[in-house]
Amino acid sequence: MPSTPPQSERPRRRAFDWPTAILIVIVVSAASYVLWRDGFARFLDVVIADADLFAWMLPNLLAGCLIAALITVLLPRDTIVRWVGKDSGLKGILIAAGAGVIVPGGPFTIYPIAAAFVGMGADAAAVVALITSWTTIGLSRALVWEMPFLGFDFVLWRWIGALPLAVLAGLIVRIIEQQLRPGSKP
Structure with missing residues (x-):
């Protein structure tokens, strides 16, 4: 049985790495600062606005990923x-x-x-x-x-x-x- 050619030499990325950890630290620090400076009501407003933005972005991002996946097939x-x-x-x-x-x-x-x-x-x-x-x-x-x-x-x-x-x-x-x-x- 003939062997298949090797795949790309691209290393696999882990789901949690240093850039992710740094981003989490920045987000938690910023959220803590807003909570401390402006109180819980403002903190909740920011969280709700961010959730709305995430809800708007998610279908767009999923569509882009679907297009990319179809490209790899086509x-x-x-x-x-x-x-x-x-x-x-x-x-x-x-x-x-x-x-x-x-x-x-x-x-x-x-x-x-x-x-x-x-x-x-x-x-x-x-x-x-x-x-x-x-x-x-x-x-x-x-x-x-x-x-x-x-x-x-x-x-x-x-x-x-x-x-x-x-x-x-x-x-x-x-x-x-x-x-x-x-x-x-x-």
Whole structure:
């Protein structure tokens, strides 16, 4: 029976780690301070407002995670590795930057998609290019918000200035990764 190729070398994350512990300490400290400074009524108002925000965010986050899960099912892993993997070179960064331009949605969509790509073997440089182009260019934001308010000329000039940023960010990450790899020459 033929052996299956090894999965991505991405280490598994634990559910509770140092960043989580630090965040919990900050939240408990802030909550204690509000309780001490403003009293229980204000503390309860803040907790209720935060619960409302959480209730609003949860369906959006679940939808983003569902989209990311479907991407992992619909796109073959070897295709992702070939297009935007460690050996994809400048082509992978350009593909990822182009994908970031057209991906719609907000952070609830892009970050689960980026995490899915990393889990499927995408290079960190390509994922940085994806997120950077989504942040700086974003076709859906340009069509809905920028063009009606600022006009096509402004959007065109902004895109001309912003597109190299995503590619540059990906190239910088690629160079740093190559310097940090064992066996690479400085």
